[in-house]
Amino acid sequence: MSDIRSFLISNKAGDEVCITNFGARIIQWYTDVNGEERNIVLGYSSLAEYLDDPFYHGAIVGPFANRIENARVEIDGQTYQLDANEGLNQLHGGRHGLSQQFWQLEDQQAQSITLSCQLADGHDGYPGATSFFVEYQLTDDGELQIQLSAETEKNTVVGLTSHPYFNLAGVENAADNHLLTINAEYYTEVDSKMIPTGAILPTKDTRFDFQKPRILTHDPRDEVDQNFVVNPRNKSQAILISPDKQLQLHVSSDLPGLQVYTGHHLFGRFSAKQGICLEPQYFPNSPNLKDFPFALTTPEQPFSAKICYRLVKPQTDITDN
Ligand code: BGC
Numbered sequence: 001m002s003d004i005r006s007f008l009i010s011n012k013a014g015d016e017v018c019i020t021n022f023g024a025r026i027i028q029w030y031t032d033v034n035g036e037e038r039n040i041v042l043g044y045s046s047l048a049e050y051l052d053d054p055f056y057h058g059a060i061v062g063p064f065a066n067r068i069e070n071a072r073v074e075i076d077g078q079t080y081q082l083d084a085n086e087g088l089n090q091l092h093g094g095r096h097g098l099s100q101q102f103w104q105l106e107d108q109q110a111q112s113i114t115l116s117c118q119l120a121d122g123h124d125g126y127p128g129a130t131s132f133f134v135e136y137q138l139t140d141d142g143e144l145q146i147q148l149s150a151e152t153e154k155n156t157v158v159g160l161t162s163h164p165y166f167n168l169a170g171v172e173n174a175a176d177n178h179l180l181t182i183n184a185e186y187y188t189e190v191d192s193k194m195i196p197t198g199a200i201l202p203t204k205d206t207r208f209d210f211q212k213p214r215i216l217t218h219d220p221r222d223e224v225d226q227n228f229v230v231n232p233r234n235k236s237q238a239i240l241i242s243p244d245k246q247l248q249l250h251v252s253s254d255l256p257g258l259q260v261y262t263g264h265h266l267f268g269r270f271s272a273k274q275g276i277c278l279e280p281q282y283f284p285n286s287p288n289l290k291d292f293p294f295a296l297t298t299p300e301q302p303f304s305a306k307i308c309y310r311l312v313k314p315q316t317d318i319t320d321n
Contacts, residue, residue, distance in 0.1 A: 002021070002102035004020060004021065004022045004047045004048065004050065004051065004102070005021050005047075006018050006019065006020045006021075006047060007019050007020075007021075007105070007108060007113050009108075009109075009110065009111055009112060009113055010110065010111065011111055011138045011139060011142070012140045013031075013032070013140055013141075013142060014031075014032055015029070015031045015032070015138060015142055015311070016028070016030045017029045017030075017136065017138050017144060019113055019136055020047060020050060020058075021103045021104070021105065021115060022047070022050050022100075022101075022102055022103075023050070023058070023059035023060060023098065023100060023101065023103070024059065024060040024098070024103045024115045024117070024134045025043075025050065025057060025059045025099070026041050026058035026144075026164045027041070027043040027047075027050070027057075027058050028041055028043055029041040029144070029164075031142065031247070031311055033242075033246050033247055033313065038168075038169075038170040038247070039170060039171050040166055040168050040170065040171065040247070040311075041164045041165065041166060041167075041275075042057060042058075042164070042165040042166075042167060042171050042270060042274060042275040043057055043058060043171070044057070044269065049269075055165075055265075055266060055270070056092055056099050057163070057164070057165060058162075058163060058164045059092075059098070059099035059162075059163045060098050060099065060132075060134050060148070060162060061092040061093055061098060061099050061160065061163050061279075062092070062093045062097060062098045062132070062158060062159060062161070063097065063098065063119065063126050063130065063132075063150075063156070063157060063158050063159070064090070064093060064157050064158065064159040065092055065093070065159055065160060065163075065259075065279065065281045065282070066092065066159075066161075066227065066259060066279075066282075066283075066284040066285075067086065067089050067090065067091050067193075067194055067195055067284045067285055068082060068089060068090040068157075068285055068287065068288070069088075069195045069285045069288055071085075071089055072288075073157050073287045073288060075127060075155050075156065075157065075296065076155055080125050080126070082124055082125035082126060083095055083096065083124035083125060086193075087193065089193060089194075089195060092163070093124070094124045094125075095124070096123070096124050098117055098119075098132060101117045101119070102117075103115035103116060103117040103134075104116050104117070106133070111137060111138050111139070111140075112135060112136060112138070113135070113136050114134070114136075115133070115134050116131060116132065116133045116134075117131070117132045118131050118132075119132070121153065121154065126157065127154045127155070128152040128153050128154030128155065128156040129152070129153045130150055130152040130153070130156060130158065130297070131150065131151050131152075132148075132149070132150045132158075132160070133148070133149045133150070134148055134160075142310060142311035142312070142313075143308055143309070143310040143311070144308070144309045144310075145306065145308050146162050146309070147304075147305075147306055148162075148303070148304070148305045148306070148307070149302060149303055149304045149305075150297055150302060151299075151302045152297050152298065152299060152302070152303075154298075154299070155297070155298045155299075156296065156297050156298075157287045157296065157297070158303040159281060159282040159286070159287075159294070160281075160303070160305065161255070161259070161279040161280060161281040161307070162279065162307050162309075163277055163279055164275075165263055165266070165270075165275025165277055166240060166249055166275055166276050166277070166278065167276070168241070168242035168243075168247045168248075168249060169242050169243050169244065171274070171275070174271075174273075174274070175263070175274050175275055175276060176216070176217065176243065176273070177215055177216065177217070177243040178216050178240055178241065178242065178243060178276060179213045179214065179215055179216075179240070179241040179243075179245075180210050180213065180214055180215075180216055180238065180240055180241075180276070181210055181211070181212065181214075181236075181238060181240075182203075182208075182210035182211070182230075182237070182238045182260060183211070183230055183231045183235055183236060183238065184203055184208075184210070184211070184228035184229055184230050184231060184237075185202060185203055185204070185211070185229070185231065186200050186201060186202055186203060186228070186229040187200070187201060187203055187206075187208045187226055187227060187228050187229060188201075188226075188227045188283050188284065188292075189201050190226075190227075190284070194225070194284070195284065195285055196283060196284050196285050196289060196292070198289055198291065198292075200229060203228070207221045207224075208228070210238075210260075213239070213241070216262060216273075218273075222262065223262050223264045223273075224260050224261065224262045225259075225260075225261045225264070225265075226259070226260055226261075227257045227258065227259050227281070227283050228257065228258045228259075228260060229256065229283070230253075230256065230257065235252075236250040236252050236310075237251045237253060237258045237278075237280060238250075238251045238258060238260065238278050239251070240276060240278065245314065246313065247311060247313060248311070248312040248313070248314065249310070249311060249312075250308075250309075250310040250312060251280065251308070251309055251310075252280075252307075252308045252310070253280030253305065253306060253307045253308065254305055255281055255282060255307070256282065256283065257280070257281045257282060257283040257284075258278060258279065258280050258281070259277065259278075259279040259281055259284075260276070260277070260278060261276070261277040261279070263276055280307045282294050
């Protein structure tokens, strides 16, 4: 088995992000808040614990993030049966998805790192030998830019995301009372198995309306595990603000959906709701739903997407741009 390793990138402001080769995961993100170092990404205290992690902590998930109904896709008239790992459905790329793979180091600089992972033709049913790449870059103004890409030899299904659990209060503290804004007028309705029905419904007058900032309380109504149809891309898809209001996280991406998951299924080593995931993605099951935006990854059309997590400290900048 390959060795599990970690790599540090840092910026001139002193922010530090630690990444591991197992699942290309973000395992720590330290930032200075009024003179104190705060780690804002949940993680284990030893690297070895990541090998048994059931929660996708910090991982790049895929080949297709979120759920695929019956773990089945049709590509060019042919049906492909993928690995099912949530009943009959597939979640986050199946049991041997990218979060469970050892990635190779391609390049490391002071402020950036690139990792790659190759999956063989037929890996867990996905067609086409495919190379996946992630570049993490930490800018001097506190933005973690994640460039995701994939090149394939056959037409295939790719839809990657990043799965850190954020706790802007600092991971040792409760995550209650974060303030959340989601720039979404619509969400994709799901059935009891979390598979989209195909309906795209307004968030207005529902518990999914976060267009104005809302405090995440202990009320079950604030347990969210939902894909949002985010408004066009010139603004942040979501803004999370720490309970003490000293730190903001602005999420932007060129992907059309945002899974917001308030971490209520965490248990054991972590408490329920100790961290919040903000995962830009294609809508769940979109390869099987023709009205949902989705494009196959082909030899001619590689996959490419960008996710930016930007830290803003109100004393320096409180605008959303
Ligand atoms: C999903 C949750 C799932 C979690 C697994 C999230 O992206 O939306 O339903 O439980 O990942 O850690």
